[in-house]
Amino acid sequence: MRNWKWMFTAALLVSVSAAAQQPVSSQPSTQPDAAAATVATPAASDAGAPAAQPSATGSQAQAGTAPAPTPSALPQPTTMDQVVDRFIEREHGLMKALSTRTPVVETYLQNLSADPQLGPVPSADHYFLGRMDMGESIDRKDYLKQQDKGMESRLMGGFNKLFKVQYQPLGFSWMVYADRSDFDRSHYDFHYIRREFLGDVRCLVFDVQPKKNSGKGRFQGRVWVEDQEYNIVRLNGTYAPAPKNSFFFHMDSWRLNLIPGYWVPAYIYSEEGDFSAGVKNKMAFKAQTRIWGYDLKKGDKDDELTQIRVDSVKDDSQAAQDASPLQAEREWQQQAEDNVIERLTRAGLLAPEGDVDHILQTVVNNLEVTNNIDLPRPVRTRVLLTAPLETFSVGNTIVISRGLIDVLPDEASLAAVLSHELAHIVLGHNLGSKYAFNDRMLFSDDSTYNNLGFRHIPEEETAADKKAVDLLNNSPYAQKLDNVGLFLKALQARSTQLNALLTTHLGNSLGENGSITRLNALSTQGPALDNTKLDQVAALPLGGRVKINPWDDKAEMVKTAPVAITSVRDKMPFEVTPFFPRLSRYGSAVAPAAAPTTASNSPSGN
Numbered sequence: 001m002r003n004w005k006w007m008f009t010a011a012l013l014v015s016v017s018a019a020a021q022q023p024v025s026s027q028p029s030t031q032p033d034a035a036a037a038t039v040a041t042p043a044a045s046d047a048g049a050p051a052a053q054p055s056a057t058g059s060q061a062q063a064g065t066a067p068a069p070t071p072s073a074l075p076q077p078t079t080m081d082q083v084v085d086r087f088i089e090r091e092h093g094l095m096k097a098l099s100t101r102t103p104v105v106e107t108y109l110q111n112l113s114a115d116p117q118l119g120p121v122p123s124a125d126h127y128f129l130g131r132m133d134m135g136e137s138i139d140r141k142d143y144l145k146q147q148d149k150g151m152e153s154r155l156m157g158g159f160n161k162l163f164k165v166q167y168q169p170l171g172f173s174w175m176v177y178a179d180r181s182d183f184d185r186s187h188y189d190f191h192y193i194r195r196e197f198l199g200d201v202r203c204l205v206f207d208v209q210p211k212k213n214s215g216k217g218r219f220q221g222r223v224w225v226e227d228q229e230y231n232i233v234r235l236n237g238t239y240a241p242a243p244k245n246s247f248f249f250h251m252d253s254w255r256l257n258l259i260p261g262y263w264v265p266a267y268i269y270s271e272e273g274d275f276s277a278g279v280k281n282k283m284a285f286k287a288q289t290r291i292w293g294y295d296l297k298k299g300d301k302d303d304e305l306t307q308i309r310v311d312s313v314k315d316d317s318q319a320a321q322d323a324s325p326l327q328a329e330r331e332w333q334q335q336a337e338d339n340v341i342e343r344l345t346r347a348g349l350l351a352p353e354g355d356v357d358h359i360l361q362t363v364v365n366n367l368e369v370t371n372n373i374d375l376p377r378p379v380r381t382r383v384l385l386t387a388p389l390e391t392f393s394v395g396n397t398i399v400i401s402r403g404l405i406d407v408l409p410d411e412a413s414l415a416a417v418l419s420h421e422l423a424h425i426v427l428g429h430n431l432g433s434k435y436a437f438n439d440r441m442l443f444s445d446d447s448t449y450n451n452l453g454f455r456h457i458p459e460e461e462t463a464a465d466k467k468a469v470d471l472l473n474n475s476p477y478a479q480k481l482d483n484v485g486l487f488l489k490a491l492q493a494r495s496t497q498l499n500a501l502l503t504t505h506l507g508n509s510l511g512e513n514g515s516i517t518r519l520n521a522l523s524t525q526g527p528a529l530d531n532t533k534l535d536q537v538a539a540l541p542l543g544g545r546v547k548i549n550p551w552d553d554k555a556e557m558v559k560t561a562p563v564a565i566t567s568v569r570d571k572m573p574f575e576v577t578p579f580f581p582r583l584s585r586y587g588s589a590v591a592p593a594a595a596p597t598t599a600s601n602s603p604s605g606n
């Protein structure tokens, strides 16, 4: 059964490209969703409300396994001193509430070098992924066995010595709290600065200074405290003083109000480097750390054994009889597919089915319909939550990484990367059937990458690329393949510098040894890559399209209006940028309105 959904392409394009940076002649001065957000915020949750509102917030979905909000033991603050007492109390409350959690932590770091024309550009990159135990010591388990130890020891050596926990990597993930052990008045001085809105949330801003001789590695910087329950929602600064031969970097750490009463750490941006004339210090990088999967189960073995299950759809289509050999083969593949998808979701690597999949599935559908592809089972899509640029397929499910969706410039490019996996499915290149045996699903979350893999042999890769180009040429995207060619050129231009971003962990890489091979036939298509042309946007920065809810891992498309590119340095293809989430309170969710489609961005999407 097919739907002629490709008629909707124009509408889809708007939502897919809404987050894209596009050269537009006029730029709206305010965030378009500001008005909607203000209206949607219930008056009852305004300032002055009691600290806990269990009945109002408890009815919200999702809070099922969330820690219950704990009312403050302190009176409603009337002075700034009392506010300080309150947010110190709340910070310790947060540490306690999250102490049983083991979220996923991902850090993607780009070393920078100066390009006279483009400014600081990536010269190399590093990738870390693991689970963080937020108990007393903040421990970590790594998903990647060959983490970049050189980079870690250079940056994080101080952390090892100082906290003597077996905490190798990511000083980055340590920065979720200002001070894990001694965040109090005897170690710190607090100075009230001003009030300030972060998104929809009014905050009180405080500078935080460690007291003299209060020890090494103390937080130094600024905190933003929301003005209803007095939780810290943002930390910005560094740690000081650093132990010998080590280095604390600067960080900007953001929290989101995803569960009642708590603001959970979600994003950390770090940046070092000074490119002004005469500076000799060569240390220069920028890094994004994302935390998600707070709601994941702790992955201990006993737990897993009881959890293996396959959510099968009740078969009401066939008469009661044994499966034919072909049906049996398909059942078997479906079982494997379901196992893998379920296991990856449980490891915190795959988003649950959601909004983004609807967009992906529409694009896949456009390719299927125009190519008369009629598969026995519908093709499904899922979002891999990680940054490295990768796609793979298992059974009839196409998986595409968050990072790849982020950097794709338009819907045609999205169709191109999906078409390669669709081609594998159409050609019957099924790899996953061994995962129909449930014993193969019995592994710890952090060894996922050792136990699952979906890499095709070169012959299948070549065949899939060839088929993909055929599919694209017959599709509504046939006229837009120049953009795909441009994207591939942009990727090629950065491929040696962005080795970590191009290193896949489950599927085939888009290229090898600094050479992009995926959809090679399209790479000569389109205009030459020209960094000086402002209206040539070949690839986008990371983080512009897909937003992950760090509590339940749901993925959604970012809804922001395009911002005008005013210099070639604004293009930042494949690059890491600071975070600036629009903060809002739990339960005051802005209605999932359509993307702010304005007259200025809808034509450009066509």
Ligand SMILES: [Zn+2]
Pocket: 420, 424, 456, 460, 461, 464, 508
């Ligand atoms: Zn492939």
